[in-house]
Amino acid sequence: MNLQGTRITWLGHATVLVQTAKGTNILIDPFIAGNPSYPKAFALPEKIHFILLTHGHGDHVSDTVPIAAKHHSTVVAIYELSAWVAGKGAAETIGMNLGGTVQLDDVAATMVEAKHSSAVQDETGMHYAGVAAGFVLTIAQGPVLYHAGDTAVFGDMSLIRDLYHPQVAMLPIGGHYTMGPTEAALAVRLIEPKVVLPLHFGTFPPLTGRPAHLAALVDPAVQVVDWKPGDSI
Numbered sequence: 001m002n003l004q005g006t007r008i009t010w011l012g013h014a015t016v017l018v019q020t021a022k023g024t025n026i027l028i029d030p031f032i033a034g035n036p037s038y039p040k041a042f043a044l045p046e047k048i049h050f051i052l053l054t055h056g057h058g059d060h061v062s063d064t065v066p067i068a069a070k071h072h073s074t075v076v077a078i079y080e081l082s083a084w085v086a087g088k089g090a091a092e093t094i095g096m097n098l099g100g101t102v103q104l105d106d107v108a109a110t111m112v113e114a115k116h117s118s119a120v121q122d123e124t125g126m127h128y129a130g131v132a133a134g135f136v137l138t139i140a141q142g143p144v145l146y147h148a149g150d151t152a153v154f155g156d157m158s159l160i161r162d163l164y165h166p167q168v169a170m171l172p173i174g175g176h177y178t179m180g181p182t183e184a185a186l187a188v189r190l191i192e193p194k195v196v197l198p199l200h201f202g203t204f205p206p207l208t209g210r211p212a213h214l215a216a217l218v219d220p221a222v223q224v225v226d227w228k229p230g231d232s233i
């Protein structure tokens with residue numbers, strides 16, 4: 001499909017870089033130093049304008065503060081998690097909550113539900129970080145993207161379809177901590193995207209779901225991209 005100049009790059013696990021035609025760079029769920037599937041040769045763009053966090057687990061937030069410091073990024077997360085990253089040294093944060101939308105230059109970012117847990121861990125233990133979420137990114141003169149975060153399938157994915165009509169759905173498919181291909185196939189029927197970008201598989205041995213498993217279960221008119229970390233569409 002035509003993404004109208006928007007570029008989406010998978011950096012392994014749930015880490016995704018979205019670059020709009022206008023030049024806004026958004027990094028979702030930065031998991032880099034400890035991510036065994038991060039493409040080591042990949043160089044992030046000079047500037048990351050915004051970092052979006054779906055929830056507080058280490059495999060989604062662990063590189064947030066260093067990247068925000070280096071790139072002077074604004075971190076966008078659910079209120080409690082945004083307060084935690086601010087306390088850890090992120091200078092610019094936007095706390096929001098489910099159902100809300102914030103305008104990030106040419107991208108309207110809407111926080112939507114996910115079915116998952118959320119807490120954030122540091123040397124003193126585990127701390128409340130609000131609830132897990134996903135994001136719908138409505139890009140001006142561009143496509144509508146949905147990053148589901150970590151989630152099980154849930155019936156209200158049909159509300160995300162009815163409200164925002166995402167053409168591109170980034171969905172976890174690994175299983176164990178999130179839905180696997182069987183559940184993700186139902187998610188695809190609820191969301192009705194044109195393109196599915198599978199995430200959260202292959203990083204660790206329990207994450208056994210693969211794009212081919214999902215592709216075999218969905219309408220052949222839906223494109224399930226079989227990509228590798230470092231690949232872009």
Ligand code: NI
Nearest residue numbers: 055057116150
């Ligand atoms: Ni998680």
Ligand code: MN
Nearest residue numbers: 057059150177
């Ligand atoms: Mn995860």
